[in-house]
Amino acid sequence: xxxxxxxxxxxxxxxxxxxxxxxxxxxxxxxxxxxxxxxxxxxxxxxxxxxxxxxxxxxxxxxxxxxxxxxxxxxxxxxxxxxxxxxxxxxxxxxxxxxxxxxxxxxxxxxxxxxxxxxxxxxxxxxxxxxxxxxxxxxxxxxxxxxxxxxxxxxxxxxxxxxxxxxxxxxxxxxxxxxxxxxxxxxxxxxxxxxxxxxxxxxxxxxxxxxxxxxxxxxxxxxxxxxxxxxxxxxxxxxxxxxxxxxxxxxxxxxxxxxxxxx
Numbered sequence: 001x002x003x004x005x006x007x008x009x010x011x012x013x014x015x016x017x018x019x020x021x022x023x024x025x026x027x028x029x030x031x032x033x034x035x036x037x038x039x040x041x042x043x044x045x046x047x048x049x050x051x052x053x054x055x056x057x058x059x060x061x062x063x064x065x066x067x068x069x070x071x072x073x074x075x076x077x078x079x080x081x082x083x084x085x086x087x088x089x090x091x092x093x094x095x096x097x098x099x100x101x102x103x104x105x106x107x108x109x110x111x112x113x114x115x116x117x118x119x120x121x122x123x124x125x126x127x128x129x130x131x132x133x134x135x136x137x138x139x140x141x142x143x144x145x146x147x148x149x150x151x152x153x154x155x156x157x158x159x160x161x162x163x164x165x166x167x168x169x170x171x172x173x174x175x176x177x178x179x180x181x182x183x184x185x186x187x188x189x190x191x192x193x194x195x196x197x198x199x200x201x202x203x204x205x206x207x208x209x210x211x212x213x214x215x216x217x218x219x220x221x222x223x224x225x226x227x228x229x230x231x232x233x234x235x236x237x238x239x240x241x242x243x244x245x246x247x248x249x250x251x252x253x254x255x256x257x258x259x260x261x262x263x
Contacts, residue, residue, distance in 0.1 A: 018044040019133065022063040024054030024080065025095065026072050030118065034067065037122045043129075051075025055083055065091045065132055067125075068112070070103045078106045085111035089195045091132040095120065101232075108236035113197040114223065115233075131224040135196040171206050174263055176245055178206045187245055197222065198241050201234075205250065205260035214257035 021043045025031040028049070035045045046061060048054035052074040058066065066084065068077040075083070081092055094107035094115040104115055113132055116125055169181030175188045183199060185192040194202065200222045204213060215231040223233060238258055242250055251259050 018042070019065070020044045020046065020061065020063045021065050021067060021129070022046045022048070022054065022057055022061070023067045024048045024051065024057075024072060024077070025067075025069040026050055027069070030069075030120065034120060034122075034125070038126070038129075041126055051077065051080040054080055058084060059087075063090060064136070065093065065129060067093045067095060067129075068107075070094055070096045070107060078110045081107060081110040081112050085195075089193060091136050091196060093125075093128055093132060104230070104232060105236060108233060109239070111195065111240065113195060113237075115230075132196070134224070135200050135222075171209075173206070173209060173249065173260065176249055178202060180206070185245065192244050194241070194244060197237060198244070201237055201241055202245070205258070209260045209262045212253045212256050212259045218257070 019042075021038055023031060023034050023038075023045060025034065025047070026049050031047050031049065035047050038045045046057055046063065048057045051072040054066075054068065054072070055075065068080055070077040072080065077094060081094070084090065084092065092112045094104075094112040095118055096103040096107065096115055097118045107115055113135075114128055116128060167179075169179055171178040171180065177186045179185070180203065185194055185199070185202065201218065204218060204221055215234045218234045219225045219231065222237075238250060249261055251261050253259060
């Protein structure tokens with residue numbers, strides 16, 4: 001049973017179990033505001049005021065999600081995100097002043113999952129956090145729970161391989177195999193480490209191989225945007241995914257979107 005409390009006039013349901021969030025922000029006012037606000041929502045919050053301290057705090061503790069400012073002393077948020085991605089697939093949310101295009105693109109290229117613009121709107125920040133955490137804890141429904149007839153799978157994990165000899169939940173596209181039950185992706189037999197966001201994106205493509213998926217649909221289904229989102233998030237995540245599973249595996253259909261190549 002959730003308990004609600006008011007945060008700036010907004011109902012703030014508490015999460016049932018403590019979720020650890022690390023906030024790395026050099027501005028003391030913003031850092032304190034975000035910390036207190038997230039704690040009011042029930043999150044356990046650790047803070048650091050520069051990139052090097054943030055890296056040390058990340059390595060010293062177990063954190064479920066990281067919030068990194070782009071402009072940090074000692075080690076900026078982009079460099080910090082790259083260092084973290086060398087060690088972990090933990091969800092990363094970047095904070096960027098004014099939504100500067102270069103900051104956004106650099107952060108997403110470094111491996112961030114999403115971004116918010118400062119000054120931070122706390123309800124929006126919490127909505128993004130919840131979405132990232134849902135992705136990180138995503139577990140598909142078992143195949144027997146999916147209908148055998150209909151127009152198509154209701155969820156990416158519901159897709160079943162055409163080859164009866166393929167293990168349950170295994171989808172194969174050339175040298176790429178996607179296990180929708182174990183949530184493992186292999187290329188040429190080798191395990192491919194994907195962030196939760198990259199995995200959800202690949203599952204969307206794998207559910208409809210050969211079909212063109214437009215960016216707005218992907219923003220809705222992968223990033224869970226109930227509002228207009230920035231399609232650069234999709235483009236940069238597709239770029240990162242291509243580097244891991246093969247550039248030829250996801251084809252751009254100019255003016256429409258992307259599709260997963262079957263063969």
